[in-house]
Amino acid sequence: MIDAIQKHLLQEVAGIHEVPQGAYSLRVNGSLSGKQDSENITIVKKEDKPGIDIYIRPGTRNESVHIPVLLSQTGLKELVYNDFHIGADCDVTIVAGCGIHNSGSAESEHSGIHSFYVGKNARVRYIEKHYAEGDGNGKNIMNPATVVEMEEGSHMEMETSQIKGVDSTRRTTNATLAAGATLVVHEKIMTHGDQFAETHFTVDLNGAGCGAHVVSRSVAKDRSRQSFYSDIRGNNRCSGHTECDAIIMDRASVTAIPQIVANHVDASLIHEAAIGKIAGEQLIKLMTLGLTEAEAVEAIINGFLR
Amino acid sequence: MLELKHICYSVPDGTDIIRDVSLRIDERFVAITGPNGSGKSTLAKLIAGIYQPTSGQIILDGEDITHLSVTERARRGISYAFQQPVRFKGITVKDLISLAAGKSMTVSQACDYLAEVGLCAKNYINREVDASLSGGELKRIEIAMVNARGTRLSVFDEPEAGIDLWSFNNLIQVFRGMYERTKGSILIISHQERILDIADKVIVIADGAVHACGTKAEILPRLLNVQMGCRYTKEATGA
Numbered sequence: 048m049i050d051a052i053q054k055h056l057l058q059e060v061a062g063i064h065e066v067p068q069g070a071y072s073l074r075v076n077g078s079l080s081g082k083q084d085s086e087n088i089t090i091v092k093k094e095d096k097p098g099i100d101i102y103i104r105p106g107t108r109n110e111s112v113h114i115p116v117l118l119s120q121t122g123l124k125e126l127v128y129n130d131f132h133i134g135a136d137c138d139v140t141i142v143a144g145c146g147i148h149n150s151g152s153a154e155s156e157h158s159g160i161h162s163f164y165v166g167k168n169a170r171v172r173y174i175e176k177h178y179a180e181g182d183g184n185g186k187n188i189m190n191p192a193t194v195v196e197m198e199e200g201s202h203m204e205m206e207t208s209q210i211k212g213v214d215s216t217r218r219t220t221n222a223t224l225a226a227g228a229t230l231v232v233h234e235k236i237m238t239h240g241d242q243f244a245e246t247h248f249t250v251d252l253n254g255a256g257c258g259a260h261v262v263s264r265s266v267a268k269d270r271s272r273q274s275f276y277s278d279i280r281g282n283n284r285c286s287g288h289t290e291c292d293a294i295i296m297d298r299a300s301v302t303a304i305p306q307i308v309a310n311h312v313d314a315s316l317i318h319e320a321a322i323g324k325i326a327g328e329q330l331i332k333l334m335t336l337g338l339t340e341a342e343a344v345e346a347i348i349n350g351f352l353r
Numbered sequence: 354m355l356e357l358k359h360i361c362y363s364v365p366d367g368t369d370i371i372r373d374v375s376l377r378i379d380e381r382f383v384a385i386t387g388p389n390g391s392g393k394s395t396l397a398k399l400i401a402g403i404y405q406p407t408s409g410q411i412i413l414d415g416e417d418i419t420h421l422s423v424t425e426r427a428r429r430g431i432s433y434a435f436q437q438p439v440r441f442k443g444i445t446v447k448d449l450i451s452l453a454a455g456k457s458m459t460v461s462q463a464c465d466y467l468a469e470v471g472l473c474a475k476n477y478i479n480r481e482v483d484a485s486l487s488g489g490e491l492k493r494i495e496i497a498m499v500n501a502r503g504t505r506l507s508v509f510d511e512p513e514a515g516i517d518l519w520s521f522n523n524l525i526q527v528f529r530g531m532y533e534r535t536k537g538s539i540l541i542i543s544h545q546e547r548i549l550d551i552a553d554k555v556i557v558i559a560d561g562a563v564h565a566c567g568t569k570a571e572i573l574p575r576l577l578n579v580q581m582g583c584r585y586t587k588e589a590t591g592a
Contacts, residue, residue, distance in 0.1 A: 264442075292442070331403055332439040334423040335432070336453045336502065346452065350443035350481075 049075060052148045053117045059178040060144030061115045071113040072099050074127065076120045088112055088139075098128035098160075101141075105134030105166060113142045116159065121151025121185050126158045135166035135198075141173045145189055147212070149181035156188040163193070165228075168200040175205070179212035186214040195222035197230060199254065208235040209244065210352065218246040224285075226254030234263040235352045238271035238299070248277040252285035252314065261289040266348050267299035274302040281307070281314025291320040294351060296344075354379035355400065355506055355538065360409035362392075362399060370395045371406070372561040378506070378540055381532050384552035384569075385542045386576065392561040393542045394436055397510050400540075401433035402426040413506070430537070432499040436510035438491035440483050446494055447478045453498040466497040469530065471523055488515040496527060505537035513545050525551055549573060 049057065053075060070088035073080045082090045082099070087107040091100045101112060114129060131141060149155040165171055179187035189209070197203060209216060222230050230250065238244050250259045259279060267273045279287035291303040305318035325347050333343035355378040362371040371392050385393050398404045400411065402423040411419045418426055427433075441449075450463045464474030470493040480486065482494065492515045499507050513524060525548070528539055541548055549555055555572040557565040565572055 326439070328439045329441055331423060332435065333452065335401055335403075335427050336449075336498065337424060337427040337455060338452065339424050346444065346448075347441065350441055350445075350448060353443045 049073075049080070049117070050119075052119050053146075056117045056119065056146030056148055056178065056180075057115055060117075060146040060176045061113055061142055069111055069113075070101075071115075072101075074114075074116040076118060077123055077125050085110060093128060096128055097125060098130070101129065101131045103131070103133045103137050103139055106136045107134065108138045111140040111142060115143070116145040116157055117148075118146070118155050118157055119148040119150075121149050121155060121181075121183060122153030124154070124156040126160070128160050128162075130162045131164065131171075133163065133165050133169050133171055135169055137166065137169040137171070139169075139171055141171060142175075143173070144176040144178070145191075146177075147179040147181070147187045147189070149179065149183060149185040149187050151181075151183045152185050154186045154188060155179075155181075156190070158188075158190040158192070160192045161194070163195045163197075163203065165195065165197045165201040165203055167198045169198075170201070171203045173203065173205045175207045177207075177209040177213055177216070179214070181212070187212055188215045189213050190217045192218070193220040195220070195230065197222065197224045197228035197257075199225045200227040201225075202229045203231070205230070205232045206235075207233070208352075210235065210237045211239075213244070214240075214242050216244045216246075218244075219249075220247070221249045222259070223251045223253055224257040224259065226256055226283075228254060228257045230259040230261075232259075232261045232263075234261075234265075236263070236265040236273065237268070237348070237352060238265075238273055239268040240271060241269070242271040243273075244271070245274040246276065248279075248289070250277075250279045250287065252279065252281045252287055253283055255284045257283070258286040259288070263291045264293070264351060265291075265301070266294045266296065266352060267301050268296045270298050272300045274304075275320075276304045276306070277318070278306045278308065279316055279318070281309045281311055281316050283311050284313035285311070285315070287314070287316040289318045291322075292351075293322045294348065295322055295324055354414055355540075356410075356412040357396075357400075358410040358412065360396075360399060360411065361407045362395060362404060363407045370561055371399065374409075374558075374561075374563055376556060376563065376566070378538050378554075380538060380553035382528065382552045383538060383540045383554045383556065384549045385540065385556045385558055386544060386549060387558035387564065391558045393558050394510050395561075396558065397433065397508050397540075397542060400506075400508055401431055403433075427504075430505040432502045432504045432507045434495045434499045434507070434509045434512060436514065436542075438482075438488075438495040440486070440491070442481065442483050444482055445479050446482055449482055449494065449498055450501050453501040455502075458501075463501075466501045467494075469500060469527055470494070470497045472497070492516055496524075500527065500531055503531070503535050505535060506540065507531060507535070507537065508540045508542075510542045511544070512541060513543060513548060524548070546573075549576075 303320035307316035
């Protein structure tokens with residue numbers, strides 16, 4: 048059903064070899080290749096535009112949904128809408144990811160708009176991986192947008208990573224939190240060559256006692272460029288923290304603009320941003336263990352982006 | 354066996370940090386001691402290859418390693434525990450012990466090295482070697498790394514600093530155990546009398562030069578007198 052290149056992409060973005068167990072939706076080269084519901088999770092293809100609605104029944108626990116997207120046909124451009132409706136009191140894991148193999152000379156582009164409606168007291172772990180490869184000159188472009196609406200007492204952890212091969216990316220994440228909701232975001236990015244990556248986070252802390260923790264770690268190599276923008280707005284009694292930590296190498300360029308806005312006297316907000324090259328003493332320590340300088344750099348970057 | 358021949362080291366502004374140091378290290382435990390700022394840590398960095406001497410030769414088991422890199426010296430059997438251990442974001446204790454041992458390790462193998470330095474392994478094995486660890490914890494992990502390498506020459510720069518609640522007896526047991534496994538030499542920079550006490554040879558460095566070198570029986574009484582009567586100052590000024 049899927050070929051060797053697609054299997055490899057699937058391994059990279061979802062860590063699986065075959066179609067997943069449980070509920071899943073697999074999109075290959077611009078169309079739905081397969082989907083499966085579970086007792087508590089229903090996946091419905093949208094009629095008015097490309098994409099799917101995923102309905103997770105209230106109280107669903109310890110279940111996961113995989114929605115990988117694979118592109119191996121050069122020049123394909125698509126915009127997909129995926130909406131997640133997560134019922135109250137759920138505890139679920141959602142694994143999304145996009146893998147592009149572009150062996151031609153035309154641009155391949157996948158832009159996914161993911162919307163999460165997280166019900167009261169639900170817990171969601173969302174894992175998203177972006178990976179691209181190719182042996183032609185065609186560019187690989189991904190412009191994901193994520194919208195998160197969190198109801199009272201809900202909790203969401205987002206882990207996003209883009210480690211290799213994506214030539215250009217503009218990522219936006221907008222979240223609104225009701226009372227007692229918590230959002231934790233861990234973003235990992237590595238760019239090389241002439242790649243470009245830009246991320247925007249906007250978080251509105253609307254409910255009393257809600258909190259957000261947005262952490263970005265990135266490595267910029269060669270002549271690549273990265274920009275990080277975050278805007279955390281405390282509109283109630285809340286806590287917010289945004290942190291951008293980047294390793295810069297070669298002739299790369301990194302911009303970090305964390306912004307915090309307090310619109311309430313009990314909003315407690317912190318931002319941190321650090322950009323620097325790998326510390327010389329870290330390299331020397333690993334070299335005293337017998338690693339070459341190149342091996343030491345690799346070990347430090349692998350740890351940093353773990 | 355490590356031999357330093359007429360090693361000199363100056364910083365770019367011309368200040369001499371190490372002045373014509375010649376030493377042989379082939380005993381089990383060799384302690385280097387001396388006042389703060391006398392050049393002890395610089396000497397350790399010259400041995401590890403972090404600094405290159407301005408002149409002189411460094412010989413390891415008959416091979417001239419003066420111009421070898423840090424990596425090449427490490428691979429030939431020199432280990433170096435930093436006075437101030439380095440922190441890493443994302444790299445775990447298990448990663449560092451595995452890198453030190455030069456092979457991937459099971460949790461229980463890595464735990465053995467941690468237990469030996471008095472760390473409850475389960476609490477530490479998957480922790481990042483970052484700012485969340487205290488100075489004393491980092492020092493113990495640093496020692497565990499050198500232990501995991503098990504090389505023929507191990508250099509420790511003030512291993513006891515920051516290890517407050519852990520008795521020196523345990524530290525000394527670690528060194529004895531290390532010797533039993535490697536049969537190599539262990540060079541310890543220290544101010545602690547109880548560490549000097551186990552040394553087969555004690556070298557006193559003062560103002561970048563070897564001030565005295567001998568068995569502990571010869572050196573220790575002189576050192577104690579110096580500390581009490583401040584004889585260095587008297588000797589230096591000719592008083």
